[in-house]
Amino acid sequence: MAAEDPKAKVEGLEEKVHVWPYLVRLEFLCALFVTIGLTVWSIVIDAPLEEAANPTKTPNPSKAPWYFLGLQDILVYFDPWFAGVVAPVLIIVGLMLIPYLDINPKGNGYYTYHERKVAIWVYSFGFLVLWIALIIMGVFLRGPGWNLFMPWQYWDPHKVVALVNVDLPYALGVRTYNMAMLVGGGILSAYFAIGTAVYFFMERKAIKNVGFLRMFIKIQLYLIMVGMVIKIVLRIGFNIKYILVTPWINI
Amino acid sequence: MAAKKPEIPTLATLVEKIKSGELYEEVKKEVLNSQLWTSSFRHGYADTPRNRVLQIVSNVWLHLHPVKIHRHALRIKFTWCMGGITFLLFLSTVVTGVILMFYYRPVGEYAYFDMKYLQYDVPFGMLMRNMHRWAAHAMVITVWLHMFRVFLTGSYKPPREFNWVIGVFLVTFTLLLSFTGYLLPWDQLAMWAVTVGTNMARATPFLGHEGPFQEYVFGVSPRYDARSLLIGGSVVGPPALLRFYVLHCIFIPLVAGALMIVHFWRIRKDGGISGPL
Ligand code: HEM
Numbered sequence: 001m002a003a004e005d006p007k008a009k010v011e012g013l014e015e016k017v018h019v020w021p022y023l024v025r026l027e028f029l030c031a032l033f034v035t036i037g038l039t040v041w042s043i044v045i046d047a048p049l050e051e052a053a054n055p056t057k058t059p060n061p062s063k064a065p066w067y068f069l070g071l072q073d074i075l076v077y078f079d080p081w082f083a084g085v086v087a088p089v090l091i092i093v094g095l096m097l098i099p100y101l102d103i104n105p106k107g108n109g110y111y112t113y114h115e116r117k118v119a120i121w122v123y124s125f126g127f128l129v130l131w132i133a134l135i136i137m138g139v140f141l142r143g144p145g146w147n148l149f150m151p152w153q154y155w156d157p158h159k160v161v162a163l164v165n166v167d168l169p170y171a172l173g174v175r176t177y178n179m180a181m182l183v184g185g186g187i188l189s190a191y192f193a194i195g196t197a198v199y200f201f202m203e204r205k206a207i208k209n210v211g212f213l214r215m216f217i218k219i220q221l222y223l224i225m226v227g228m229v230i231k232i233v234l235r236i237g238f239n240i241k242y243i244l245v246t247p248w249i250n251i
Numbered sequence: 252m253a254a255k256k257p258e259i260p261t262l263a264t265l266v267e268k269i270k271s272g273e274l275y276e277e278v279k280k281e282v283l284n285s286q287l288w289t290s291s292f293r294h295g296y297a298d299t300p301r302n303r304v305l306q307i308v309s310n311v312w313l314h315l316h317p318v319k320i321h322r323h324a325l326r327i328k329f330t331w332c333m334g335g336i337t338f339l340l341f342l343s344t345v346v347t348g349v350i351l352m353f354y355y356r357p358v359g360e361y362a363y364f365d366m367k368y369l370q371y372d373v374p375f376g377m378l379m380r381n382m383h384r385w386a387a388h389a390m391v392i393t394v395w396l397h398m399f400r401v402f403l404t405g406s407y408k409p410p411r412e413f414n415w416v417i418g419v420f421l422v423t424f425t426l427l428l429s430f431t432g433y434l435l436p437w438d439q440l441a442m443w444a445v446t447v448g449t450n451m452a453r454a455t456p457f458l459g460h461e462g463p464f465q466e467y468v469f470g471v472s473p474r475y476d477a478r479s480l481l482i483g484g485s486v487v488g489p490p491a492l493l494r495f496y497v498l499h500c501i502f503i504p505l506v507a508g509a510l511m512i513v514h515f516w517r518i519r520k521d522g523g524i525s526g527p528l
Contacts, residue, residue, distance in 0.1 A: 017319065018318065018319055019307050019320055020313070023316065023325060024313065026327075030332050034336055038340075039382065042382040042385055043381075045385070047381050047383075047384040048440060050439040052437065053439060053442035063443075063444060065429065067426060080450070080451055080454035080461070081459070084451025084454055085452070085459075092419060099407040099415050100412060108406075110404060119405075127395070249463040
């Protein structure tokens with residue numbers, strides 16, 4: 001019965017041990033294995049060195065270093081000011097805010113899924129899907145013109161993909177520029193307003209405990225994250241380019 | 252009377268001796284009592300609690316550790332060893348990187364040929380370059396895994412909130428470290444990856460010459476905006492190489508190193524590795 005409780009599993013263990021020798025010897029062994037592994041890897045596989053840099057010869061595709069390919073992939077769905085600047089800033093700030101937004105006292109210092117399901121789902125989704133999966137896609141499936149190619153397909157630099165994307169207000173039948181701006185802005189504001197309202201309603205009992213500001217920031221971050229997924233789905237499934245088009249920014 | 256013949260142990264007794272540790276004790280005694288050993292080391296190490304503590308607190312490197320830790324913190328299943336491995340990989344890049352610096356000049360005309368020289372003429376040059384590059388890539392992966400494990404164990408919760416914040420700075424600097432180094436080989440891969448990456452800065456709101464609202468900021472142009480600050484011009488050219496070199500070899504490692512020291516210090520001050528309260 002005690003084993004069921006993840007907390008009790010660790011609590012049953014002996015209290016404290018000396019760092020010397022118990023931890024130091026583990027660190028030593030670990031360092032030994034990693035160093036051997038790194039050395040063997042470096043003997044077997046050479047780091048790439050292509051021809052000398054040539055500003056007049058742009059490779060197609062031009063890819064950022066692999067760890068940024070998730071962000072580069074978002075460029076398909078968002079303009080550079082968002083995918084390249086605002087999104088990374090939001091990721092960094094959002095990550096820093098985690099300890100101040102998640103005030104669930106449970107699950108501090110041990111593995112548990114049941115005591116903090118939402119937190120684990122959100123983080124795993126962001127990390128494994130929005131970050132890692134997009135990187136894997138960017139490395140292996142994005143070819144010339146940043147088009148998608150399956151691993152068995154030839155990377156045809158002349159592949160033609162019809163650009164049939166339209167803006168959401170246009171798809172809804174709005175034809176004038178100003179009206180489209182209004183509709184797009186309306187949809188976007190409604191998304192955030194309704195999302196926030198629904199969240200506050202559902203979690204109304206928690207407001208006193210968690211605090212208004214905390215909940216407000218949390219739901220905005222959630223909505224942005226979900227919004228990015230919605231935008232990706234809209235683009236792939238419905239060929240929607242922008243939701244909001246203004247003279248300054250497009251979203 | 253015949254001299255007593257030395258007994259040849261059978262395999263079974265030998266195995267028995269090894270298993271019971273008797274053989275180990277015998278060899279240890281022989282070694283410790285040998286003239287060579289006793290003349291070299293004046294006294295042995297007594298494995299007492301006091302000495303175990305002294306090993307840690309009287310060693311400048313080891314004293315970053317606490318003296319005692321919870322038993323569960325030892326379990327690889329708990330930490331995945333990822334923080335430690337990240338640090339080890341960082342140290343590996345420092346060592347190999349310093350060696351590379353002896354041969355590499357961050358100048359447009361030289362950089363690429365220094366790489367060639369390093370690979371084909373410098374003894375172990377290729378190995379040093381490989382180790383530096385693969386350790387850097389591995390570090391990016393391990394730091395993400397470390398972060399994932401810290402999240403899964405909820406170790407960012409009080410009192411460790413601030414160490415998580417330092418950690419987010421560390422993961423950012425790890426990526427920047429890797430990114431600035433990516434340009435230095437000065438080959439096609441390097442130049443275009445960094446071009447793609449830094450092109451984003453053009454779109455910085457207010458401060459990039461193609462970004463939203465830039466028209467409201469005085470003086471923003473392709474030559475003077477967020478991107479040109481980064482690469483010292485309007486294209487990725489020799490000034491960018493020099494800037495990235497200085498950032499990569501001096502500025503970012505210093506900042507990241509300082510943050511790591513604070514990170515480790517905070518682990519201790521926050522009561523060691525997290526565990527159930
Ligand atoms: C250069 C990068 C980093 C290095 C060298 C590093 C190193 C370490 C080490 C050696 C530990 C001890 C326990 C373990 O190995 O898991 C640790 C713990 C910790 N790290 Fe990092 N770390 C780095 C980046 C990060 C990042 C990116 C985060 C989170 C955003 C983070 C947050 C933490 C926290 C909260 C702890 C305490 C964990 C606990 O008490 O269980 N670190 N770090």
